[in-house]
Amino acid sequence: MFLNPFTSLTWAYQLYYYLCFRTHRRRSLFESKGAQLTELVSGICARHNYHLLECQPHSNQLRCLVSLQPHEPISKVMQTIKTNSSRECSQQFALEKPVWARGFLAKSVGRVRIDPVRAYLEQQSRHHGYDSPVLPPIYRYRAGQPVTLAAAHASFELNHHLVFATCHRQGVFSSSLGKALSE
Numbered sequence: 001m002f003l004n005p006f007t008s009l010t011w012a013y014q015l016y017y018y019l020c021f022r023t024h025r026r027r028s029l030f031e032s033k034g035a036q037l038t039e040l041v042s043g044i045c046a047r048h049n050y051h052l053l054e055c056q057p058h059s060n061q062l063r064c065l066v067s068l069q070p071h072e073p074i075s076k077v078m079q080t081i082k083t084n085s086s087r088e089c090s091q092q093f094a095l096e097k098p099v100w101a102r103g104f105l106a107k108s109v110g111r112v113r114i115d116p117v118r119a120y121l122e123q124q125s126r127h128h129g130y131d132s133p134v135l136p137p138i139y140r141y142r143a144g145q146p147v148t149l150a151a152a153h154a155s156f157e158l159n160h161h162l163v164f165a166t167c168h169r170q171g172v173f174s175s176s177l178g179k180a181l182s183e
Contacts, residue, residue, distance in 0.1 A: 016053070017074055019064040021082060021104040028059040029095055037062065037085075040092065044084045050077060074106045 023029050034057040045052040051067035086099040
């Protein structure tokens with residue numbers, strides 16, 4: 001018996017996204033049609049192999065939680081869901097076009113939350129052995145206001161935690177040198 005090794009994780013749905021988009025001009029189109037809209041979106045996701053974990057229709061917006069494969073770009077997924085649901089809503093509910101407003105919110109949701117990450121980062125000085133260095137304290141740079149990066153159809157915050165360790169963890173960086181390096 002010959003087995004072919006896996007070359008990709010096509011079966012893994014490991015990226016979770018919270019999606020939200022509104023009706024055109026925030027019209028209340030789905031007050032009594034929430035169940036039908038949920039069924040419609042579930043069908044669209046099933047046809048395109050997106051795992052719809054939860055769908056919350058409101059009168060003027062739709063909120064979803066989806067699980068995607070790594071090769072599926074979120075912009076293409078949103079385009080597919082919005083385009084197909086707009087067309088099918090127009091036909092099924094006799095709605096005038098456009099159904100959805102321009103743009104959407106897509107926020108990645110992971111198992112890691114920001115509070116445990118912050119707690120982890122606070123413990124790193126003790127873990128790496130530089131909580132009581134021979135020289136003055138290690139310089140820590142923190143942005144006062146988080147910077148939001150934006151592209152044509154996306155915005156996100158990007159955070160990094162870098163640890164530079166010297167040989168045998170000897171304290172060689174002063175606070176002024178740390179500040180100069182980060183600048």
